[in-house]
Amino acid sequence: MGATLTYENSFVRFTRWVYAGVERTIFMGMKFTFPGRFVSPLGFLGMLTFVIFIILGITGALLMLWYEPILDRAWHSVENINDTIPYGFHIRNIHYHASNAMVMMALLHMYYQYFSGRYKIRNEILWVTGIILGVLTILEAFTGYDIIFSERAELAISIAASLTNSIPVLGPQMREAFFGAGFHDFVLRFYAFHVFLLPIAMLGLMVVHFPRFLVFDVPMVMAISGAIMLTGGVFPVGLGLPFEPEVPPGLTVPEWYLTGLYAFLRTMYDKFTTGVAWPGLFIFALLIVPFIDRYKKFSWKDRPIITALGITSLAQIIVTTYWGFYIDPDRNKALLERLVIDPIFFYLVMVLLVPLSFGFTYMMIKLAKHAEANAKLQPKKPPKGSINISQKWLYVLFVALLAFQIYLNISAYYAVLQGMKNYSLFIIGIMMLVFAAMFHVYRYGRARAKAPPPRPVPPTPAKPAAVPAPARPAPATTVGEVQKPMASPPPTASTRVSSEQVAQLAQQQQQQQQQQQSKQHTTSGGTAAAAADSSTKTEQTSDQSRFTSAASNEGPDKKTL
Amino acid sequence: MAQTPPAIGGRVSRRDFLKLMAAAGTVMTFAPFVDWGKFLPNPASNEGQRVKAELADGTVVNVNTFPVNHSEVIIYPKSEDATLNQEAFRTWQLIRLPPELGGDKNDASAFRAFSMVCLHLWCLWKYWPEEGRKRGECPCHGSMYDPTNGQAFAGPAALQGPPSNVLPYLGLEADSNGDILILPPTWDPNANGIVGYGRYLNV
DSSP, X not given: OHHHHHOOOHHHHHHHHHHHHGGGSGGGGSEEEOOSSOOOGGGGHHHHHHHHHHHHXXXXXXXXXXXXXXXXXHHHHHXXXXXXXXXXXXXXXXXXXXXXXXXXXXXXXHHHHXXXXXXXXXXXXXXXXXXXXXXXXXXXXXXXXXXXXXXXXHHHHHHHHHHHHTSTTTHXXXXXXXXXXXXXXXXXXXXXXXXXXXXXXXXXXHHHHOOSEEEOOHHHHHHHHHHHHHHHHHSOOOOOOBOOTTSOOOOOOOOTTTHHHHHHHTTTOOHIIIIIIHHHHHHHHHHHHHHHOOOSOOSGGGOHXXXXXXXXXXXXXXXXXXXXXXXXXXXXXXXXXHHOOOHHHHHHHHHHHXXXXXXXHHHXXXXXXXXXXXXXXXXOOOOOOOOOOOHHHXXXXXXXXXXXXXXXXXXXXXXXXXXXHHHHXXXXXXXXXXXXXXXXXXXXXXXXXXXXXXXXXXXXXXXXXXXXXXXXXXXXXXXXXXXXXXXXXXXXXXXXXXXXHHHHHHHHHHHHHHHHHHHHHHHTTTOHHHHHXXXXXXXXHOSTTHHHHHHHHTGGXXXXX | OTTSOXXXXXXXXXXXXXXXXXXXXXXXXXXXXXXXXXXXXXXXXOOOSXXXXXOTTSOBOXXXXXXXXXXXEEESSOOSOHHHHTOGGGEEEEEEOOGGGXXXXXXXXXXXXXXXXXXXXXXXXXXXXXXXXXXXXXXXXXXXXXXXXXXXXXXXXXXXXXXXXXXXXOOEEEOTTOBEEEOOOOOSTTTTOBTTXXXXXXX
């Protein structure tokens, strides 16, 4: 192994040369980290959002080759992509589901940053640009499903146009200027917004929004991509019916990220107030959050009012989103009766959610603090044992995953041949997930190979074979496993460890894991680099701990393995 | 700048004067581009002159031949492009009112032209001349329109607040031959209205 690492072929040398050249570019300001072990994805949800944005860019560019943004051709060209063009179905489904995933990911990203108070430490600009990016993301997704020009798209366009018209004074002029004068202009202009104006604005904002520390976790990226394809396979998106102005449209609701807004519109109250002012107020409130949050601390437990506001907004979003979807199923009632939401009832619920959410938040904070205090009083529980796989079984696992991938490849190909497009997409999704697992195994194996070999322990002649069971079995076995990393001497070494040493090591390992966990907590999931650094530091602290460093390194791994 | 004493007696410091000139120059440089905003709205909808109202087959609507209590679809503004003529936003319902509403007069006052785009969700409504109906009805959600002024009196469009409860209209007049002419419209809620959005009735 050592030999292969030192050997440099021309490709490696070229890569190094390019990498050295990057030093002169803007990228040097960023610190890219490829985590060497599993880290919580909560810290790099933003990077995942960006990856989905790239997926959308690629699939969208491919769709542009076939889509025609013309009044009488738009829907039929989408139909052509979906039904005739080879793999058009796949590309379109990935594009659709990735758009939903991006909105969802951006929302999760925002709420994680909100509750963890990450917007404070001079990150206000990041937060504000992030909110604008989030709004643009939703607009981007919205213009995307409008240009299919199906019945639902037409309803969405009509709502967008009437909301713009309802803006006081300049509304009609704005609609005329931005959307044009009729369906022909609407489709063409929404297309221009969708494929160029909004993405370019988003890219520009992203340049400002990117923090200097970035985490690119290959397994997680592949898992997200796989999940998108898998969803596309299970819930393939339909075309809807083409819009025909003489035909009554079916009852449709917008995409899930807009049903909240739709619920407000369905109260039939003034369009400007419900459709423009309320969402505008919500966005404005989000924008100013970092400037009104005056708490000195970061944790959600130490910022009760801000946390309660966040919980309130979440509760209201969930309730309005559901309400926007809900249409009275009783077909005997008049359509209007089924569609219109009683504004008094609606706003009353919205207002009631405020004290409920505040109460809920205070209860949660109380419980969390109580649990924290209890944890300090009680003796520490033994850390959970981690899964350790020997070199041999790693290879077996690799071969098995590869064989599974070959099988999946064949079945995906057959599925395409037999016209089972969504099944094929589903299988490809699984393939991506298998790749994620494979990369994780690879990373795990590499980390073990890099771990220094164990120090030779002098054999204790007193009791060579019968090692009495240590006090805590789980950590002890891990220590035994650690004794045989990939490039280590034969596994019999483990049996030579005396029981005394085993217990000692177990204790050390336990301490170290706790130490590391606490460090990880303070450095946060987002800066995995720092966490990795801390683990390497502890590796160097003492000779004894070298035994355990590999095991503690892999501590959180077991979740995915 | 904060240290400089305030100008006394209306005298402007040399530096401030320079700044003023620079600002004025910048404004002057970019002033012509304000008018370039006209690039954005579609100019096709702004006909500058009166045009004859034509039916789908190309015949001109005439007060002497057009039946009473009857309606036809007209395309306005008409385009050379067949695709653009399919545009819902260019379809108008030309109605000759029933006799009891003044439809038997031999001038333009017997005619009405309203945008066919329903103000609720943009389906295309049309005029029903049958006895007991004599009103515009939308097939989608049942909005009903008064043929004399285009006001919605039933259905979801009637529940919308002004201006979204009155249909946009086209001004009509008849020439000496009795041909119906469409007057140049002003697309504003306070004038002809905005297609798909509506107009204020009191104007």
